[in-house]
Amino acid sequence: MTNPPHRFALLQRLLHWLMAACIFAMLFIGVGMVSTVTPKYLALVLIHKTLGLVLLALVLIRLALRLYYGAPPLPADLPKVMKLGARLSHQMLYALMIVMPLLGLGMLWAADYPIVLYGGVQIPALLPRSDGMHTLLWNAHVYLGFAFFALALLHLAAGLFHALIRRDGVFETIAPLPLLDRTTPAE
Amino acid sequence: MNQPGKLPRSGLGSLVLIAALLGGVAAAFAYTAGWLSPGRLTPERMIEALTPPSGAPLGHRRNHAKGICFTGVFEANGNGVELSKANVLAQGRYPAMGRFNLGTADPNAVDATVRVRGMGLLISTADGEEWRTAMINLPVFPVSTPQAFHEMLLASASKDPEAVKAFASANPEFAAFAAWAKTAPWTDSYAEEAYNSLNSFIFTDANGSDHAVRWSLLPSAQPILISQADLDKRGPDFLEQEIKERVWAAGPQTWTLVITVADPGDPTADPSKAWPKGRRTVQVGTLVVHRIEPERDGPCRDINFDPTVLPPGIRVSDDPFPAARSSVYRKSYDLRAAEAKDYPRTEGGKP
Numbered sequence: 001m002t003n004p005p006h007r008f009a010l011l012q013r014l015l016h017w018l019m020a021a022c023i024f025a026m027l028f029i030g031v032g033m034v035s036t037v038t039p040k041y042l043a044l045v046l047i048h049k050t051l052g053l054v055l056l057a058l059v060l061i062r063l064a065l066r067l068y069y070g071a072p073p074l075p076a077d078l079p080k081v082m083k084l085g086a087r088l089s090h091q092m093l094y095a096l097m098i099v100m101p102l103l104g105l106g107m108l109w110a111a112d113y114p115i116v117l118y119g120g121v122q123i124p125a126l127l128p129r130s131d132g133m134h135t136l137l138w139n140a141h142v143y144l145g146f147a148f149f150a151l152a153l154l155h156l157a158a159g160l161f162h163a164l165i166r167r168d169g170v171f172e173t174i175a176p177l178p179l180l181d182r183t184t185p186a187e
Numbered sequence: 188m189n190q191p192g193k194l195p196r197s198g199l200g201s202l203v204l205i206a207a208l209l210g211g212v213a214a215a216f217a218y219t220a221g222w223l224s225p226g227r228l229t230p231e232r233m234i235e236a237l238t239p240p241s242g243a244p245l246g247h248r249r250n251h252a253k254g255i256c257f258t259g260v261f262e263a264n265g266n267g268v269e270l271s272k273a274n275v276l277a278q279g280r281y282p283a284m285g286r287f288n289l290g291t292a293d294p295n296a297v298d299a300t301v302r303v304r305g306m307g308l309l310i311s312t313a314d315g316e317e318w319r320t321a322m323i324n325l326p327v328f329p330v331s332t333p334q335a336f337h338e339m340l341l342a343s344a345s346k347d348p349e350a351v352k353a354f355a356s357a358n359p360e361f362a363a364f365a366a367w368a369k370t371a372p373w374t375d376s377y378a379e380e381a382y383n384s385l386n387s388f389i390f391t392d393a394n395g396s397d398h399a400v401r402w403s404l405l406p407s408a409q410p411i412l413i414s415q416a417d418l419d420k421r422g423p424d425f426l427e428q429e430i431k432e433r434v435w436a437a438g439p440q441t442w443t444l445v446i447t448v449a450d451p452g453d454p455t456a457d458p459s460k461a462w463p464k465g466r467r468t469v470q471v472g473t474l475v476v477h478r479i480e481p482e483r484d485g486p487c488r489d490i491n492f493d494p495t496v497l498p499p500g501i502r503v504s505d506d507p508f509p510a511a512r513s514s515v516y517r518k519s520y521d522l523r524a525a526e527a528k529d530y531p532r533t534e535g536g537k538p
C-alpha cells in the first residue's frame with residue numbers, strides 16, 4: 001500500500017474485540033465442560049460447538065478484511081525482535097483461530113458423532129469413522145487449546161505493555177473506539 | 188509519548204498490574220478446569236472409580252466392557268407419532284445397530300458373574316437424525332444421582348467391609364436394587380432380556396405438547412429361567428455364543444419398543460423410583476436383530492451409545508443422569524479409541 005492506515009479499520013477493530021471475548025469464552029467453556037458431569041455439561045457443549053463454528057466463519061471474514069485493508073505499521077523504534085515476535089504471534093493466532101474449530105469438527109466426525117448445533121442445525125460428516133484419526137485430532141484440539149490460551153495471555157500482556165508501558169500508540173491502532181485514541185504516533 | 192527506551196514513572200506499577208491480570212486470568216482458567224477443586228466430580232474421577240483393581244480395560248469401554256455387536260432394523264408402526272414428532276417413530280423401517288453387553292468393567296468377565304445385562308442401540312433415519320440409547324435389564328436404577336453412583340462405586344471397591352452397609356443406609360433407594368440382584372431370576376440369553384431406559388426423557392409431538400416418558404424393549408422370546416449355578420456350567424462366554432447361534436439357527440430376534448408415559452407428578456428426575464403401575468403405554472415398533480458380529484471388528488466397536496444423542500422430538504428431561512453419562516461416555520470413548528493398539532483388530536478388519 002502506498003498510504004498505510006494508521007489504525008485498523010472500524011470493522012477490523014470491532015471483530016478483534018468481539019472475537020477476543022468469544023475466544024476466551026471458548027477456552028473457558030472447553031475446559032469447564034470436560035470437567036463436569038452436571039446437567040450444564042450438555043448446554044456448555046452445545047454452546048462450544050455453535051460458537052466455535054460461528055468463530056470459524058468470523059475469522060474468514062476477518063482475514064478477508066485484513067487482506068483488503070492491511071494493517072498499520074508498528075512504530076519504527078520498536079526493536080526488530082519485537083516486530084518479528086509480533087508478526088509471528090499474530091500469524092499463530094490467526095492459524096489457531098482457523099485450526100481449532102476444524103479440529104473440533106474433525107474429531108467428532110472421526111468418532112461418528114452427529115454434530116447438531118444450537119437451533120437443531122445439523123452439520124454433515126466429511127470424515128469417515130477412524131479411531132486413529134479421532135485420537136490425533138482430539139490430542140491436537142486439547143494441546144493446541146492450551147497453546148492458544150498461553151499465546152492469548154502473552155498477546156494480552158504484550159498489548160498492555162504497549163498500552164501502559166511503552167505508550168507507543170500500538171494499542172490505539174486496535175482500540176475499539178477512536179475516543180481512546182489520544183496518542184497516535186503520527187501526532 | 189515517552190522517550191524511546193525509557194520507562195515512565197508508572198512503569199513498575201503497570202508491570203505489577205499486567206502480572207496480576209495475567210495471574211488472575213490463569214487462576215480463573217485453572218479453577219474452571221477443576222485443577223483447584225479436588226472434590227469436583229469430573230468424568231476422570233468417575234472413570235477412576237469404575238476402574239477395577241486389576242487395572243483399566245485398555246482399548247475397551249470403561250464400563251459394560253464385554254459385549255457383542257448386532258445389526259438389524261427398527262420397524263416403526265406409527266403409533267409413536269402421537270407422542271413425538273421424531274422421524275424415527277413415523278411408520279417405516281429404519282436401520283438399527285447395537286451392542287449386547289454386560290455391566291462390568293472387565294472385558295473378560297465370566298458371564299455368570301455379571302448381574303446387569305445391557306443393550307446399546309442406534310437407530311438412524313435417512314435425513315441423518317439419530318437416536319442413541321443404552322439400556323439395562325434392571326427395573327430401576329440402584330441410585331438417585333450421579334454423585335450417589337460415584338459413592339456406590341467407591342463403597343463397593345472399598346476394603347472396609349462396612350463401606351457398602353454405610354452406603355446402603357445413607358442411600359435407602361439402593362435396597363431395591365440389592366433385593367433384585369439377590370432374588371431376580373437369571374435367563375440364559377441376551378434375547379430373553381428386557382432392556383429399560385430407566386432415565387426419563389421428554390417427547391414432543393407435532394402440536395408442541397411435551398410428554399415425559401421412559402421406554403423398554405420387551406423380548407418376543409420367552410424367558411427361560413435358569414439358576415446361577417447352572418449358568419456357571421455354560422462357560423465363560425456362553426451369552427455371546429448363544430446369541431450368535433440363536434440368530435443363525437432360529438433367525439432374527441425381535442423386541443417390542445414400549446413407551447411408558449408419566450402422569451403429572453411422577454418422578455422424572457430420579458431413575459431409582461419406578462412409576463406407579465398402570466401408566467399409559469404405547470407400543471411404537473419392533474426391533475429386529477438380523478446379524479451378530481464380534482466386537483473386535485464389528486460396527487458397534489467405535490460407537491459411543493451416548494443417551495443424549497436424540498432426534499428432534501426427543502430431548503433430555505430433568506433427570507441428571509443422561510448429561511452425566513454423556514460426559515463420562517465421551518471420556519471413556521476418548522480413552523479407548525486412543526488405546527486401539529491394546530485391542531487390535533484382526534487382520535483385514537477395517538478401522
Ligand code: HEM
Nearest residue numbers: 020023024066071090093094152156159160170171173174
Ligand atoms: C484470544 C483473544 C485474541 C486474539 C485471538 C487476538 C488476535 C489478534 C490478531 C490476529 C492481531 C493481529 C491483527 C492483524 O495484524 O491483522 C491482533 C492485534 C492486536 N491485539 Fe489482539 N487478540 C486477542 C486479544 C487481545 C487482547 C485481550 C488485547 C488487549 C491488550 C489485544 C491487543 C491487541 C493489539 C494491541 C493489537 C494490535 C497489534 C498491531 O498493531 O499490530 N488482543 N490481535
Ligand code: HEM
Nearest residue numbers: 026027030031034049052053055100101104105142145521
Ligand atoms: C475457537 C474454537 C475453539 C476453541 C478455542 C476450543 C477450545 C477447546 C478446549 C480448551 C477444550 C478442552 C480441552 C480439554 O481440556 O480436554 C475443548 C474441548 C472440546 N471441543 Fe473445542 N474449541 C473450539 C472449537 C470447537 C468446535 C468448533 C467443536 C465442534 C464442533 C469443538 C468440540 C470440542 C469437543 C467435542 C471437546 C471435548 C473433547 C473431549 O475431551 O472429548 N471445539 N475445546
Ligand code: HEM
Nearest residue numbers: 248249250251286305306307321322333384385516519520
Ligand atoms: C452416572 C451414571 C453412569 C455412569 C458413570 C456410567 C458409565 C458408563 C461407561 C463409562 C460406559 C462405557 C461407555 C463407552 O465407552 O462407550 C457405559 C456404558 C453403558 N452404560 Fe452406563 N453409566 C451410568 C449410568 C447408566 C444407566 C442409568 C444405564 C441404563 C439405564 C447405563 C447403561 C449402560 C449401557 C447399556 C452401556 C453399554 C453401551 C454400549 O454398548 O456401548 N449406564 N456406562
